[in-house]
Amino acid sequence: MDVVFLGLSKAGKTSIIRTLTSKCQPNYQAVFETTQKVEKSELTIAGNQINIYDFYGTFQIENAKPEEKEYLKKCASIVYIIDGQNETYEEAVNYFEKLFAEIVKINPNCNYHFFVHKIDNDGFATLDKKTAIISSIKGQLIDFFNTYSNLKPNYDINLTNWQDQSLSEAFSKVIHKVIPQVSYIASLLTSLVTNSKMEKAFLFDQVNKLYIATDAGPFDQNTYQMCFEMIDVFLDISFIYDPTENGQIKNSEGSLSIKLSDNTVLLMKSFKEYLCLICIIKQENYVRPFIIDYNIDEFCKGLEEMIKVTK
Structure with a gap:
């Protein structure tokens, strides 16, 4: 059972994976170096081993190595991280659209889970600003998937941050899709x-x-x-x-x-x-x-x- 994490650099992919796979106290966090290559982590849930592949933020699918394409082809779910505090979030959405156009050809049954991350109130000048960004990201993703409605893509959009249970709840949805029991x-x-x-x-x-x-x-x-x-x-x-x-x-x-x-x-x-x-x-x-x-x-x-x- 394989899960792939994708997203631009500094979106928070590696920090999320390390937090989820570490047997340390849940509030334990650390600063990690920028991912330079695909890194594999393992998570065992109820006797099931889940392989998590952390793709580097500069990954370009047209230049993908054979093993990278194989990870994308075999994975049951893709978790795509969007930095909700980054005002260039449209770049992240456009990057996903480019990836999806190729991934759907080799893995048409993949599940997609979007984590709009770092959406705690402290990261925004005003609540209205936060609401507008979240609404814009959701709207762009929904509009994009509507253009592929004939393929009936399976996706969900989650708002996550470090300060509450949202991250664990969002990744629980990923687990529900990959654990057969x-x-x-x-x-x-x-x-x-x-x-x-x-x-x-x-x-x-x-x-x-x-x-x-x-x-x-x-x-x-x-x-x-x-x-x-x-x-x-x-x-x-x-x-x-x-x-x-x-x-x-x-x-x-x-x-x-x-x-x-x-x-x-x-x-x-x-x-x-x-x-x-x-x-x-x-x-x-x-x-x-x-x-x-x-x-x-x-x-x-x-x-x-x-x-x-x-x-």
Whole structure:
């Protein structure tokens, strides 16, 4: 399963990849040198190895090396990074249009994920300026793909920055397209939610806080953010009582429960493969915790069996 990152130089491709693939605390960032050649990184999610190819910003497809064309031909998804703070964003859009015209010939079924990156408010003189740039980028991309409507290209546009969960949420969508077991995991989560009278359940990779799957119920942004932040709470507690060198996250088992003021209970269980299950349940449906714990254990067993088969 291959994913290719494309975009102009200084858009943030390498920083995003290093953040997603590092087993360090989620807020860890560093400055990286400009990419000069295609660099490969690996990410393991629920037993699946995902190969990520970071293309250099000066890449020109008409001069592509044979191995570079092969990466583009084989990849399931392309993540295209646009620097939302760069006023020459039209150059980035034009660069993608040139790439797409050639990629679609060799990989017509590829998925495209656009990350309009660095869109935190501090990077813009006014909120109106930010809104205008984002609207312009989205409009240009939509208009471009409308010209290829006969090919029915699969794409989404995401707004990302370092300061919230947007980057992890956006890359989660990439994961959903490349991991073949997502629908199976979602069905397990749906059964768990139904049998336990839960409100919602997510399976996360706790290293980079990607959500691998969720149940069939409605997706609510606030609920997702609450689960996302619960991982931070769990990791903070883990580092206090069981610190590691360089802030590296341990591949271990543990659990945490939090009762909110609205009588909602958050349940988290982490287990091997850096996975964690987060469930939301109303207090009135949590009167027999041992039954909920049993159902969660059964879910984990089913997931672990799936991972064994995947490996």
